[in-house]
Amino acid sequence: MTDLLCKKVFTCVQYHFVFFVLIFLFGICHVSVVHQFESIGQDCGGDLPEPRGIIKTPGFPTEENPTSTYPSNTDCYWVKQGGEHTLVQFKFWALTIENGQSNSNASCEYDYLNLTITSVGSTMFCGFFTPTGEIRGFGSLHVHFHSDDSVNYRGFTASYQTVENFNPCEPNPCINDGECEIGNGIDRVCKCKAGFLGEYCEIDIKECDSDPCQNGGTCSDDKSPNHYACECPRQWDGTNCEEERGSPCDPNPCQYGGTCENVDYVAICTCRPGYDGEICEIKTGCGNPGIPYLDRHRRFNTGTSLQYSCIEKYVMEGKQNTTCLSDGTWSNEIPNCKLNGTQNQQSSDGLTSWSRGMIVLGSVLTVNIAVFGTWMWFKSPWAILERLGITGGGIFLQQTHSINPANPSNQVERIRTLSVCSINETSEPSRTYSHTTPVT
Known part of the structure; x- marks a missing residue:
């Protein structure tokens, strides 16, 4: 009886011991599994609360374990929520994921990373070449990593950054009065004013580099943007000193009858009395006091x-x-x-x-001439002399010339x-x- 009881007790104790051992082992295994999933959960997916951070596959190589690879049969989901004006920037730093069929990095049937940005859409990545450049868009960020049950590789590591209410033109990065415009909804483009170039309009075009001034003219472009000026020798004129100048005195620039002199292609005015100034434009002194027929100037x-x-x-x-x-x-x-x-x-x-x-003298003379003429007609003594061939008209004419005396003083x-x-x-x-x- 005692022996039977002891056997039963021993068996009972034995059963209880085995039971406790099993419970202990189960607890250890449970803790190990939970800890393993917790570790995987921290590295494999989840919400991304920070505006910037690093994403990488579980088991990505470290200095302590440089040959580590991502686990098989893994699906990791990372999510960063954003709004319509939330800028999302994503950049790969390393990517080594199993290729698809026929060693293609386009089909990605086995292992892959699916990157989704709301305004851009989804893109699959696999293969052994790390994409260059930055992937950008607006909205939310979704990253899904998948691995099958076969070949595993290093995986990927990447960074993300989000900017709320993004406006690339605030503050304006363009200098020299350039205008900032938004290209493709993300990139900022500086529209430069004439005379400037560069991403931010920082390059001032040197208009004088083409040597536009002719005939010994000196070029200057430091007065205003997109402009140059030629300082020409006095003999030349025009925008580029291409025109030979005429006389500066033609037409005469001197006003009010001033005299112009060409001195080395410079008009020098000599002003009339009563005028002053570079072109005699200033009136000085006094005008005509009233003298007739005097020049009005x-x-x-x-x-x-x-x-x-x-x-x-x-x-x-x-x-x-x-x-x-x-x-x-x-x-x-x-x-x-x-x-x-x-x-x-x-x-x-x-x-x-x-x-x-x-009047009296004229009257007397008229009467005498009339009487003398009548006498000469009927009783002319010279008529006999003329008949005899003797003439005396010269003496009469001489007396006639002297018979009309004049009074010079009168x-x-x-x-x-x-x-x-x-x-x-x-x-x-x-x-x-x-x-x-x-x-x-």
Whole structure:
């Protein structure tokens, strides 16, 4: 009985011992498996909370294990959620994944990485060549790695980065007043102003490099962008100094009758009195005080004095002298010349007496000529001499020339009187003028 009980107890204890051993071993295996899946879960897929990070296949080689490969029958999913204006940037740093059938890296039937960006779509990757460049798009990022149950390789490692509310033109990267534009929805493109080149309009085009200035002209392009200027020798003109200049005095640039002189293709103006300035455009001194028949542009320098005088038998009313003042006015008004009243009366009386005498003399002479002519016609003593062949007409003609004496003094007086009358009739001022310019 005791032996049987002991056997039963031993068997019971034995059963319990085996049971506890099994439980212990199961626990160890469970912990190991869970730990293994937890490790795989951390390296194989999941949400990506950070705006940037690294993605790689499980088992990617390290310095401690440089020959490591990704596991078989693995599917890893990484997800980074984004909106319509979320920029996604993805770049491979290494990629070694089993090729597809016929060693193709396009079909990728066995192992592969499927990369999806919302605005770009999905792309499969496998093979032994790492893609260069950056894959970019807008929206969310999905990465799926798959391996089958056969050949395994190193796998891949890549980086991602997301930018919310992306605008490549803020801030504007373009310099020299370049305008930033968005190309293909992602890339920024600088539209440069004329005269600049480069990705950011940083290159200033040197317009003078082509040597556009001819005939010894000097080129300068530092005044404004997209512009150059030629400084030409005086003999040449035009944008590129291609035109030979004519005389700078044709047409005359000097105003108000100024005289132009060509001095080494530079117009030098010599101004008339009363004018100043580079082209005689500034009026100085005084204008015409009222002298008739004077050039309308005639002016007088400041300090110039004029002296007036009247002709014989006229007297002056007003100041004889006038001076050009610094304010452009004359010191005195122009005087008047008035006929002397006494001389005018005497001239009129003299003219009347002379006229009466000439009328009486003319009347007497007319009567004498008429009587003498009648006598000559009927009683001519020279008619007998002519019949006898004797002539005396020369003596008569000589006497006839001397029978009309003239009074020279009367003629001169008449001429003078008529001259004065002529001036009075035309109402022209009877005066002359001269001017003197002060010595500076």
